[in-house]
Amino acid sequence: QVVSYAPFTLLPSAVPQDLFEQAYAVQQDFNLLVDAISQNKEFLEKTLASTIKVDDFTAQLFRIYMQVLEEGLAQTVFLGINRSDYMFDCGLDGTAALRQIEINTIAASFGGLTSRTADIHRLVLKVLGKTEEASHLLPNNPAKGLALGIAKAWELYGSQRAVVMFLVEEVQRNIFDQRCVENELWNRNIGVIRRRFRDVFEQGSLDASRRLYMNGQEVAVVYYREGYVPQNYDQQNWEARLLLERSRAVKCPDIATQLAGTKKVQQELSRPGTLEKLLPGRPEAIARIRATFAGLYSLDEGEEGDRIAATAIADPDRFVLKPQREGGGNNLYGEELREVLEKIKDSPERTSYILMDKIKPQPALNYLLRAHSPLQVSECISELGIFGVYVRQGRELVLNKAAGHLLRTKAIEHADGGVAAGVAVLDTPFLV
Ligand code: ADP
Numbered sequence: 113q114v115v116s117y118a119p120f121t122l123l124p125s126a127v128p129q130d131l132f133e134q135a136y137a138v139q140q141d142f143n144l145l146v147d148a149i150s151q152n153k154e155f156l157e158k159t160l161a162s163t164i165k166v167d168d169f170t171a172q173l174f175r176i177y178m179q180v181l182e183e184g185l186a187q188t189v190f191l192g193i194n195r196s197d198y199m200f201d202c203g204l205d206g207t208a209a210l211r212q213i214e215i216n217t218i219a220a221s222f223g224g225l226t227s228r229t230a231d232i233h234r235l236v237l238k239v240l241g242k243t244e245e246a247s248h249l250l251p252n253n254p255a256k257g258l259a260l261g262i263a264k265a266w267e268l269y270g271s272q273r274a275v276v277m278f279l280v281e282e283v284q285r286n287i288f289d290q291r292c293v294e295n296e297l298w299n300r301n302i303g304v305i306r307r308r309f310r311d312v313f314e315q316g317s318l319d320a321s322r323r324l325y326m327n328g329q330e331v332a333v334v335y336y337r338e339g340y341v342p343q344n345y346d347q348q349n350w351e352a353r354l355l356l357e358r359s360r361a362v363k364c365p366d367i368a369t370q371l372a373g374t375k376k377v378q379q380e381l382s383r384p385g386t387l388e389k390l391l392p393g394r395p396e397a398i399a400r401i402r403a404t405f406a407g408l409y410s411l412d413e414g415e416e417g418d419r420i421a422a423t424a425i426a427d428p429d430r431f432v433l434k435p436q437r438e439g440g441g442n443n444l445y446g447e448e449l450r451e452v453l454e455k456i457k458d459s460p461e462r463t464s465y466i467l468m469d470k471i472k473p474q475p476a477l478n479y480l481l482r483a484h485s486p487l488q489v490s491e492c493i494s495e496l497g498i499f500g501v502y503v504r505q506g507r508e509l510v511l512n513k514a515a516g517h518l519l520r521t522k523a524i525e526h527a528d529g530g531v532a533a534g535v536a537v538l539d540t541p542f543l544v
């Protein structure tokens with residue numbers, strides 16, 4: 113095993129204060145929206161119908177979703193931890209606008225490590241003699257905020273002896289990020305175990321009321337830090353996933369909420385009238401949500417899809433082509449976008465993708481400090497994430513909060529990819 117430090121910027125990056133505040137102000141609305149989608153079978157069915165015909169991974173998730181609904185949910189407490197990501201789109205007149213990149217509803221990471229990054233940047237600024245600037249950096253503790261949500265779900269589950277299970281990867285690359293959240297739970301006298309799908313397959317069982325046990329130890333909350341890409345699953349792991357979903361344990365997220373975070377759902381949300389159907393009687397929330405949307409386009413078969421496909425082939429630099437995948441490194445840009453779209457434009461495979469307007473932020477200079485990389489100044493762009501956490505008991509939302517932020521910065525030559533993909537590094541916003 114190799115221990116390496118998480119990459120970070122030498123200096124904090126400038127972030128417009130009004131856009132930062134806008135991102136915080138809309139987070140509770142996004143929590144509400146994701147929660148509403150997760151309870152709307154008709155919407156999920158209709159929205160994902162074309163996708164699951166061509167995308168096996170989404171189809172398999174959907175099959176488990178339907179199977180669990182048919183049996184009837186044993187789970188009564190619901191916990192959502194998400195992260196809504198944004199970039200600052202630079203308009204022709206030089207003003208920046210907040211544009212959502214995506215919302216991550218499963219395994220949204222770096223809430224732990226980023227709870228420490230402001231301290232690093234405060235120190236660096238002080239060493240540079242910028243004491244005044246150092247005092248402007250905001251406190252930020254998503255680890256604590258996420259743990260509060262998990263603790264609330266654990267408490268409502270109502271069994272003192274039950275533990276929280278972190279469902280983790282086979283090869284654990286981001287363990288310290290997870291430990292920050294775990295330690296906050298131990299501090300509240302809530303026990304945590306770390307297990308893989310494989311362990312669930314071998315040791316997991318349900319009792320008659322579908323309580324989940326791991327080798328005789330009751331589990332109140334399953335917190336997924338795994339399970340969002342096809343490579344995480346073989347036949348056994350799918351069986352383990354089904355067992356977890358059928359159980360009474362609080363899943364963070366349940367499979368419906370994972371489906372609510374697909375790119376296809378994101379694209380459908382931008383259609384006129386969709387938000388109104390999902391959040392009836394909440395026009396202010398809808399306006400705040402919609403103000404963050406970039407242009408999103410369906411590639412479903414038909415005239416609408418034909419037209420946008422032709423536009424993107426003619427002018428690929430205006431768009432990003434996105435498959436139904438998470439974790440960075442999957443999107444297509446520029447010439448590659450054109451080639452792929454040319455190839456699939458007349459085939460049903462096209463419907464496994466969506467198109468999105470490309471966001472163009474103003475670059476700034478910084479140093480990206482990464483193990484085994486040369487130290488050099490780079491032209492960089494940043495992506496702001498806001499963590500959301502909510503807990504629902506039956507139909508009643510008992511907790512709905514923004515739990516902190518994450519700023520990730522990367523060199524402009526990388527079109528795609530996050531920290532885990534080795535492209536972006538941790539940063540701290542310096543509000544301007
Ligand atoms: P993933 O689920 O793989 O994280 P994202 O939608 O977050 O997919 O895209 C991955 C990365 O690609 C983002 O972090 C961002 O850097 C870049 N990206 C995504 N969408 C856009 C866009 N519309 N404009 C510019 N860059 C984008």
Ligand code: MG
Binds near residue numbers: 197214439440530
């Ligand atoms: Mg992303």
